[in-house]
Amino acid sequence: MFEFFAGIFGYLLNYIYSFVNNYGIAIIIFSILLKIVMLPISIKQQRTMKKSAKLQVKVKEIQEKYSNDQVRQSQELMDLYKRENASPFSGCLGSIVQFIIIISMFYLVSRPLTFMRNIDQEVLDNYANIITEQKGENLRYKEISIIREMGKEDPKVNLNMNFLGLDLSDIPYQDLSNWKVLIIPILYIITSFVSMKIATNMTKKMKQKNEENVVEVKTNETDEKSLVPQEKKEEDAMEEMQKQMNMMMPLMTVSIALIAPLGLALYWLVNNIMMIFERIILNKLDKKGEEE
Numbered sequence: 656m657f658e659f660f661a662g663i664f665g666y667l668l669n670y671i672y673s674f675v676n677n678y679g680i681a682i683i684i685f686s687i688l689l690k691i692v693m694l695p696i697s698i699k700q701q702r703t704m705k706k707s708a709k710l711q712v713k714v715k716e717i718q719e720k721y722s723n724d725q726v727r728q729s730q731e732l733m734d735l736y737k738r739e740n741a742s743p744f745s746g747c748l749g750s751i752v753q754f755i756i757i758i759s760m761f762y763l764v765s766r767p768l769t770f771m772r773n774i775d776q777e778v779l780d781n782y783a784n785i786i787t788e789q790k791g792e793n794l795r796y797k798e799i800s801i802i803r804e805m806g807k808e809d810p811k812v813n814l815n816m817n818f819l820g821l822d823l824s825d826i827p828y829q830d831l832s833n834w835k836v837l838i839i840p841i842l843y844i845i846t847s848f849v850s851m852k853i854a855t856n857m858t859k860k861m862k863q864k865n866e867e868n869v870v871e872v873k874t875n876e877t878d879e880k881s882l883v884p885q886e887k888k889e890e891d892a893m894e895e896m897q898k899q900m901n902m903m904m905p906l907m908t909v910s911i912a913l914i915a916p917l918g919l920a921l922y923w924l925v926n927n928i929m930m931i932f933e934r935i936i937l938n939k940l941d942k943k944g945e946e947e
Contacts, residue, residue, distance in 0.1 A: 658770075660755060661762035664689075665770030668763065672771070672814070679818025682918055686925035689756070690933070696752060701937050761911065764918040768798040768812055782812065799824045799916050816918070823918040839920040840912045846927035847908070853934050 664685070672681040713735055721728035768774045782801045783794055794800045803824055806813035816823040820835070827836040912920040 657755065657758045657762050660759035661766075661770045664759060664763050665767070665773075668767075669771040676815055677818065678767075678814050678816045678823050678918060679821075679921060682823075682921050683925050686922050687929065690926065690929040693752070693756075694933070697933060698937060701934070757908070760922055761915060761919060764916050764922070765796055766798045767814060767918075768801060771814075772811065774811060779812075782809075796826065796916060799826070818921070821917060823916060823921060825917050826915065827913045827917065827920075836917065839917055839924055843908075843912060843920050843924045843927060846924060846931065850927055850931050850934070853931060853938075 667688070668681055668685045671684050672678065675681050675684070714732065717728060717731045717735065721731060763770045768779060769776070779798060779801060782805050783797045786800050786804050787794060789804075801812050802814050802816065814824075821838065825833075825836045827840060830836055908923060912923060
């Protein structure tokens with residue numbers, strides 16, 4: 656499956672490259688186009704998240720009312736989501752799509768001659784054997800090595816990977832003494848935490864509004880505010896878990912970026928920058944819509 660999508664992405668990336676003749680610029684344009692295509696899913700995911708937060712008041716009412724009857728509770732929750740035209744799993748679609756894209760892009764930047772240029776595997780193996788005999792070592796990224804060692808001799812396996820003084824075929828962990836290879840990964844880390852901060856602030860605002868609604872409902876129906884602290888503890892635990900996951904994701908992806916060609920880190924960096932603008936704009940539009 657990942658190779659299938661890597662092939663589609665590679666075809667588009669190679670098409671863009673044929674116009675700009677620069678791997679880095681082609682990745683930036685490709686990233687922007689992919690983000691535009693993914694925009695409807697991103698909008699739906701963000702609005703689903705907000706809708707789910709609003710539904711939590713009714714969800715908690717049902718959970719408390721039928722706490723001793725799990726069958727009835729499940730049925731009532733299903734009816735609630737049906738009435739509100741929502742789904743507890745609808746937010747998973749965006750995460751699944753993002754995961755597929757991440758792995759497919761790793762395939763693409765690791766094997767650009769296969770997925771971009773569609774060069775026969777036998778030809779690549781022959782070149783790899785020549786390089787292995789000359790270098791006397793196993794090749795971790797065979798196609799990247801072919802581009803670097805054989806690109807000048809054979810235009811078919813040549814890609815212009817020079818981008819703003821950086822070589823996007825470089826693999827950071829192999830040359831940590833060269834500070835330039837760390838520029839893109841460091842920028843990626845910074846933009847990841849900025850994006851995470853924006854998402855966290857959005858979640859906090861939704862949580863505060865949700866808590867206000869919960870207090871109002873419980874005060875009107877039972878006049879017992881003592882039930883709220885327990886729910887708050889549960890939400891705080893979930894929030895802490897989400898915070899840890901948000902911290903782990905950038906660390907995990909930057910770890911991959913350090914052992915992969917710089918082209919992957921560049922894609923993630925551009926994607927992060929686009930995501931920051933996307934979240935800010937969508938949040939403002941949604942806020943404006945709610946006020947109207």
